Amino acid sequence: MALRIEDYALIGNCESAALVGRDGSIDWMALPRFDSHASFAALLGTPENGRWQIAPAVPVTRVTRRYREGTLVLETRFETEAGTVLLVDAMGRREGHGDVVRLVRAESGSVPMRVEIVLRPGYGTVVPWVSRLADGRVAAVAGPDRYVLDTTVPLRGQDFRTLGEFTAEEGADTAFTLTWSPSFHPVPQAVDPAQIIELVTEDWTDWARSHRTETAGDWVEVVQRSLITLKALTHYETGGIVAAPTTSLPEQLGGPRNWDYRYCWLRDATLTLYALLTSGFLEEASAWRDWLIRAIAGSPDQMQIMYGIAGERRLEEYEVPWLAGYEGSTPVRIGNAAAGQLQLDVYGEVLDAMYQARRLGLAPDDNGWNLERALVGHLETIWQQPDEGIWEVRGGRKHFTASKVMVWAAFDRAIRSVEEYGLAGPVDRWRGVRDQVHREVCERGFSAEKGCFTQYYGGTSLDASLLLMAMVGFLPADDPRVVATVKAIEDHLLEDGFVKRYDETGNVDGLAGGHEGAFLPCSFWLADNYVLMGRLDEARALFERLIALRNDVGLLSEEYDSVAKRQVGNFPQAFTHVALINTAHNLSREFGPAQHRAESKETGAAVS
Known part of the structure; x- marks a missing residue:
């Protein structure tokens, strides 16, 4: 074993x-x-x-x-x-x-x-x-x-x-x-x-000596180890960063939530750029941005949510029955069928990443803006569709609230790129779509019965991806609806003080039963929300508890099973270490990545 x-x-x-x-x-x-x-x-x-x-x-x-x-x-x-x-x-x-x-x-x-x-x-x-x-x-x-x-x-x-x-x-x-x-x-x-x-x-x-981490405050060594891990998962030629070097390490011990993570997700783009750039990793950040542009190049209606290390598109999923699975967790999967899903939030992540690259000083790419315009144009035609959402569910498409929030972010970042950097684009039309999305999310994604935003339109379940609302500037962190949503997540999605992705009883992922661990990036997002809300002591306490979960050599997987007191999921997980780096900077700087990304004075987010 x-x-x-x-x-x-x-x-x-x-x-x-x-x-x-x-x-x-x-x-x-x-x-x-x-x-x-x-x-x-x-x-x-x-x-x-x-x-x-x-x-x-x-x-x-x-x-x-x-x-x-x-x-x-x-x-x-x-x-x-x-x-x-x-x-x-x-x-x-x-x-x-x-x-x-x-x-x-x-x-x-x-x-x-x-x-x-x-x-x-x-x-x-x-x-x-x-x-x-x-x-x-x-x-x-x-x-x-x-x-x-x-x-x-x-x-x-x-x-x-x-x-x-x-x-x-x-x-x-x-x-x-x-x-x-x-x-x-x-x-x-x-x-x-x-x-x-x-x-x-x-x-x-x-x-390591050429990349200084003094900006990490009290957590210099912790952040350095996460940066080394992130570098280790970066392909030296392509610049692509794999989510993890493993496949099928279970999110649920003995269960079917076993996925191949040896690919590059667009969803990780913005937060990865922040982690690299705020740590002075300009070369790695530029390589990641360039990989992103190459991967998504082509017809915008063919953009995928993930790609291979060199930008490969065909990631067919199959099972290998001769492997018994980690502690009997089957099936063991090679490839990832989620590559063919519709996940509207990735448009927001890509447009946000490209905008933040400009804002944080990366040299512009000649083809980048034309590609972004094409993506926004395609998004105008599909944003009202349901999708599989940020968690890549296999239980059917829904109008996931977080997906629509990131649709808003896509149009918002496109507008800001035009207004702040003199780029060309139909900004009036985009502004109309952005405001329409904002109104719809506030009307259909908010449950008067629950008094908070919910996982999808018309639903009652909670979802930790709602923590992104304040982080991307959709609503201020002190908006009563955001405050109520964070409180609901604290009341219903915390397990032993760590954040679960969503309520498993709803079977939204199409994989009934079992006990999934707390999702570590979401737990760092909660700490980021605490920072934005001014709850700094709570943010620091949660961050300290999270880094205490690292193993003896400083590595973290995707999730933590607080019942079994074990790490679960693919290992080590790049996105977890990215979230750690960003939260450390949020706690160590007066104006860290969370405040930078959510800066409200330029978002144009009308309170609805």
């Missing part, structure tokens, strides 16, 4: 990633890209579906972990009665190759060690052909993939696994390097594993 989600740590090379457990086992790895077929998939099945474990062969009395400061180089320390061993894990990147380097160093004593490698490309199904190369390295080939293992440890094959034993002696290092390359290319040259670890350490350290 796989470990608890929070017992894993991330290593990566800004092209692919792996999860390393506290037991020294890499239980998830996809090479050469985040969305490639996993070659280690024990996380979603059993060790027979692929893993790579290096651990003491004697009982372990204590395990501690840390990242080297300012890096993604992981150090796991195993304490035993025979001595203490340090396992260092890192991923490097060469032209056309990916290197996973693992180095074992005895800090004291003499510790018997064991290594087991089960390579299973194709999400845990394919047994590769293993052979010995002339230079002594071991090669495993399966279709287009070649893996070359380099180590001085004697290895043997047994039951389609590669096994080895060695002794970690004080003063000596034992290294392993696993290199991926296309099977039809020449075998890659051997590398010095210790040198790779030092080069990776140096590269991350230089990057």
Whole structure:
């Protein structure tokens, strides 16, 4: 059985990633890209579906972990009665190759060690052909993939696994390097594993030093770790940021809410830009903005809510029944059918992101405004339709209130781009649509019976996405209707002090039953609303409780199950870390991202 989600740590090379457990086992790895077929998939099945474990062969009395400061180089320390061993894990990147380097160093004593490698490309199904190369390295080939293992440890094959034993002696290092390359290319040259670890350490350290985080106030180290995680999930060539490096880690333990998150969501655009720009990450923010423009380029009626890492559109979803699922959570899904949904809120996110890019100083893109105008023109023709909403529900389309709020934001940002930056556009017509949307939301999205805004028109259920209303400037945070809505969310969607996305009993997502964890980005949004409402002590207290949920190396998943006291959902989750960064800046600055985005003097939001 796989470990608890929070017992894993991330290593990566800004092209692919792996999860390393506290037991020294890499239980998830996809090479050469985040969305490639996993070659280690024990996380979603059993060790027979692929893993790579290096651990003491004697009982372990204590395990501690840390990242080297300012890096993604992981150090796991195993304490035993025979001595203490340090396992260092890192991923490097060469032209056309990916290197996973693992180095074992005895800090004291003499510790018997064991290594087991089960390579299973194709999400845990394919047994590769293993052979010995002339230079002594071991090669495993399966279709287009070649893996070359380099180590001085004697290895043997047994039951389609590669096994080895060695002794970690004080003063000596034992290294392993696993290199991926296309099977039809020449075998890659051997590398010095210790040198790779030092080069990776140096590269991350230089990057971290060049991006200052002093603006995070009391949470500099917390924010830096989240920024490093965000960088690790950013593809070095395309600029695309994957939502998570994993698929099908459940939002509900044992349930069906299991999705593939190894893609790039438009919904994350604005908040991601804020997190990057307010932290001084101009290069990364520009790359993300440029990815956004390339991805959505084309006919506006074909815009998707998510894309592949390079902007790919076809993300067909299928199930892999041979994987038993994380703790029996099935089905395991590859691809994501939500790519074909209508989610009106993404128009608001895209237009807001492009507007904020101008406002925050990114160099303009020559094609950006023409594309934005086309999107707004298309939105004029479809905004009155129901959609699947921000949570990508599979229970049928509705007129979701948050979707319409973001429709308003799309027109508002287009108008402001014209008025503030001298761009050309039919601003009078857009203003008429914007005001119409605003009136409709206030009339149909507000329930007189409940005294607050509701999840969808005519409904009675609550939804945490309503926290966006004040954050995007639709209504001021002190508007009585916003205050009442926040109070209703506090009364009905808080679980152990954290925010759930919506009322599960309504079955709006088409997946009845079960218990979903609290949604961590929404919990950060509640803290942001507290900031906007002047409830700073409550905002700070909630933020401190949220960052206390991070695992021992500072990582967060998508959700937190307050009943099981565990992280759930795909891990680590970029959007959660983005929300953390923004909330830290909101609490540390007189005019943070929340105040900046919701600034009311320019919104033109007439109170209805």
